[in-house]
Amino acid sequence: MQAMAAARSALVIPRDPTRPTFLDLPFNIRERIYKYAGLFRYCPLDLNVWSQEQRHEAREYMRNPRRVRCMTEEEKHGTGDCDCFLYARPFVPVPVQLLRVARTVSVETSELLYSKNRFHVSFVFPKALRSLKQLNPAALGQIQSLKVTIYDIDQCAVRPWQDIRACSMDWDSLPLDNFELPQRRCKWLPGECEEFFTYLKLPVLKEVAIRLNTTGLDGDIAALRALADDLANHLTDKSRLSCKPSVPQKPFRFMDLPTEIRIKILEQTELVAPxxxxxxxxxxxxxxxxxxxxxxxxxxxxxxxxxxxxxxxxxxxxxxxxxxxWKFPISLFLVNHDIRRLATEVFYSRxxxxxxxxxxxxxxxxxxxxxxxxxxxxxxxxxxxxxxxxxxxxxxxxxxxxxxxxxxxxxxxxxxxxxxxxxxxxxxxxxxxxxxxxxxxxLEGAQGQHESEQxxxxxxxxxxxxxxxxxxxxxxxxxxxxxxxxxxxxxxxxxxxxxxxxxxxxxxxxxxxxxxxxxxxxxxxxxxxxxxxxxxxxxxxxx
Structure with a gap:
């Protein structure tokens, strides 16, 4: 009887097709509603997977009065606006329920979530970069700010927050009495870093900056530099944007150009030293x-x-x-005899x-x-x-x-x-x-003058x-x-x-x-x- 009475007293909303819906609102108003719902964050969203035990111990650790403050709190937003799960009191999670409302709302909120927020992945966690594989290509293509941090210290699988600044994920030594940095450093060779190749699955980026700290890396600097250069060139290669293979065009031979044009082209290379x-x-x-x-x-x-x-x-x-x-362009002298002859002429005449x-x-x-x-x-x-x-x-x-x-x-x-x-x-x-x-x-001046005949x-x-x-x-x-x-x-x-x-x-x-x-x-x-x-x-x- 009580259930029937509650059903009779419940508010009934008639399904009127002419009644305006949420999607009929202008986009800027819907975007403001998403913002108040907590879809846009001040702090970077951590893509690492934290267990419940790690989250609990991390929050207890952050109560230490000697802890490191949130770096993002000082640079990006006000004192009380930090919304990362380690510092916020209380913590409001990302409203992922918006992704399950309807297909149209899900597509819209997904695009705003990945394009308006900043994301971070830290290699402090074991196999942390696998979280990028969980995102579909469409989500990766919508991300506009992604920071990936790799450390050359031993990975800390139990308490990673003791080796990072929690919000910005920049590694720093914390002033704790019982904390010591690991003395052994990992070897940085391409064959020993399987997780590094996950970066190759990133979409084409507008700009890529890779910063390497070479402290303590004596013999691996050359390998790191070469690996970083190849990765930066791959991630900014716009030729990967085309989904369909381009139709191969008929090649145009360089030697078919007039001699004057060939010489002008070679003058723009490193054949002319500064x-x-x-x-x-x-x-x-x-x-x-x-x-x-x-x-x-x-x-x-x-x-x-x-x-x-x-x-x-x-x-x-x-x-x-x-x-x-400037480096001696020896490769131009090894193409063929004709180009070697032209390169020789340009190099020695200019x-x-x-x-x-x-x-x-x-x-x-x-x-x-x-x-x-x-x-x-x-x-x-x-x-x-x-x-x-x-x-x-x-x-x-x-x-x-x-x-x-x-x-x-x-x-x-x-x-x-x-x-x-x-x-x-x-x-x-x-x-x-x-x-x-x-x-x-x-010689003239203070050194005197030689008196011999010229x-x-x-x-x-x-x-x-x-x-x-x-x-x-x-x-x-x-x-x-x-x-x-x-x-x-x-x-x-x-x-x-x-x-x-x-x-x-x-x-x-x-x-x-x-x-x-x-x-x-x-x-x-x-x-x-x-x-x-x-x-x-x-x-x-x-x-």
Whole structure:
């Protein structure tokens, strides 16, 4: 009887098809209702699976007055707005019942849930990344903010909250008396990290940033960097967006293009270096060290090695992005014979080469003997700018070795250029490294002035012997020759001398009395060298 009375007194809503429903409301009003229902969260939603025991012990742990505060509480929202299950009092769960109301409401709330909230997955839990597999591809495609954290410490299966900042999931050591960090670190090799390959199932992302902490990882940094680069390229590859395989198009051969267009395309590659290319007999080609710091990325290992004191005391963190430093594009020379010929022409005609000579363990190693005689004929014909260093022991044979040895090397270099280079288009710079007391120049200022005649002395006579092949090159078509003096002090690099009259005298001795190197591009080279010196001084001041 009571049940029948309750049924009669219950409110009966007539099913009027003309009555407006919830879905008839505007979308912005429905979105506001979803927000008040708790669908949008301030804190990131944790995709890790927590057991009831772990949740209970975690809440008890968070009552510790010395616990770490919620990082998201300080950055993203107010003090009382934290809604993660570890900090909120009381905790209001996500209204998952909205996903079960009706198909239309479920689709709408599902899209808002995954697009408006931030999600987080932490590798502190064992096999935590498997939670991503539980989401269907449509849900993964709607996520706009996902943070995945991987740690190189041992996994804590029982109390993971003791090793993380609960809300932001950033690992940090907590100030507890009975808490110690694990001493053993996991090995980070691709074959030993099966969970890492779950990332490959993520959809195409707009941006991906992978941050790696290299503390304590001595031998695995290269493998980590390569793995992170491959993953970032895979996740941002827009070619995976197309569901249907694209129709293969007829390939267009690069060699079918006109020669001028092929050369212009190759000029946009790394065949053209950002600065001078210095040939060292022990290291091969490398960019000018005065310039390469301005063309290197901030994470380059070479820059860190050169300025180790600048990075001392900083966190050794690397970013998963490619190094932007110039590297010799050897792959372009290995495609086929035609592209190798074009690449050789572009490489040797668009770059400025500097050939230096070194003294290694009291043995004279002239880089010109390594570089010039072994280059192909088309490479030498393509040379446009080259600087040759004549070392100081050529003028000090009694100290550095017999006189005939360096002279023989110079004759080989000049003879090779005379026979194989295009002298009419070649810009040849001869850099003499001399002692401060040489009679080829004098120094002004506090160091005093040399009183010998400008065109007299043993160094001048030795230069006449050196100038013989150069005069022959001038008769066969050499149009541009530059002479530069550099002073060599003990235990210091060569210094440039700003006394051009003696250099001009030597240039006129070779090229003729009417020759003026300043009108043939020497002023431009001087300005570039001075600009590099100023930028180098600025870099030392900043660093």
């Amino acid at each position: 600065g001078k290319l210095v040939w060292h007999s022990l290291r091969g080609f490398n960019c000018d060290r005065v310039q390469d710091h301005f063309h290197r990325c901030g994470t380059c290992q070479i820059v860190r090695d050169d300025h180790e004191w600048y990075y001392r005391g900083r966190c050794p963190i690397i970013l998963a992005r490619r190094c932007e430093c 770059n400025h080469f500097e050939v230096v000579s070194v003294l290694v363990e009291n043995d004279y190693c002239d880089s010109g003997s390594f570089l010039l005689p072994y280059l192909q004929e088309n490479a030498l014909r393509s040379l446009r700018k080259i600087s040759l260093h004549i070392p100081q022991h050529y003028f000090w044979p009694d100290i550095f070795g017999p006189e005939d040895e360096p002279k023989q090397f110079l004759e080989e270099v000049f003879e090779t250029l005379r026979q194989k280079a295009n002298l009419e288009r070649l810009k040849l710079m001869i850099i003499f490294q001399l002692s401060p007391t040489s009679d080829l120049f004098w 065109t007299q002395g043993p160094d001048w006579e030795r230069f006449k012997e050196t100038a013989g092949p150069l005069r022959q090159m001038r008769e066969e078509g050499l149009m541009r020759l530059y002479v530069e003096f550099r002073v060599v002090y003990p235990h210091s690099p060569p210094l440039e001398v700003y006394e051009y009259s003696n250099e001009a005298a030597l240039e006129r001795y070779i090229m003729g009395e009417t020759y003026n190197s300043m009108k043939h591009g020497k002023m431009e080279l001087r300005a570039m060298a001075h600009d590099r010196k100023l930028r180098w001084s600025f870099l030392d001041t900043v660093l």
